[in-house]
Amino acid sequence: MKNLGPDYKKIYTDILHLKYPHKWEMCQLLLNKKQLSFFDIIKINALIFGSVSKEASVFNQKHRSYSKEAIIKILEYQEKNQLNNTQVALHFKLSRNSIAKWKKNFKDINM
Structure with a gap:
């Protein structure tokens, strides 16, 4: 099967288990979906990492x-x-x- 992009479910699950286990319950509903949508990925990212500094936001936006x-x-x-x-x-x-x-x-x- 052709790889269509990153496996966001695996990425975010690993991040939650390794670094943010206390945030697992907040994200569990989204991560239990069969496939994550664009909006789900944005929401999970915000739930895990919260708001970021202005400089980090500008840097990340350039690479999206x-x-x-x-x-x-x-x-x-x-x-x-x-x-x-x-x-x-x-x-x-x-x-x-x-x-x-x-x-x-x-x-x-x-x-």
Whole structure:
């Protein structure tokens, strides 16, 4: 079987068992899902690590990549909640330009 990306369930389970066993119960419901969504990964990360410093946040944001499915979910979230590009960008800590580019590239996909 082709590897489609990181096994986030295994990564977060290992992190919880090794470094944050006291946070296991908070994350257990999400980790028991068959497959983690983009939103689940963001939520688990926030539950485990909390907020990070401004410098760390900027560094991490520069190295993020998004799958086609994640982009579509973000755009669906925008449409469902009737948000403008700025509001979505602030919510997901993205650039407004990224949102605009994605909307242009994925406008043919039915959401």
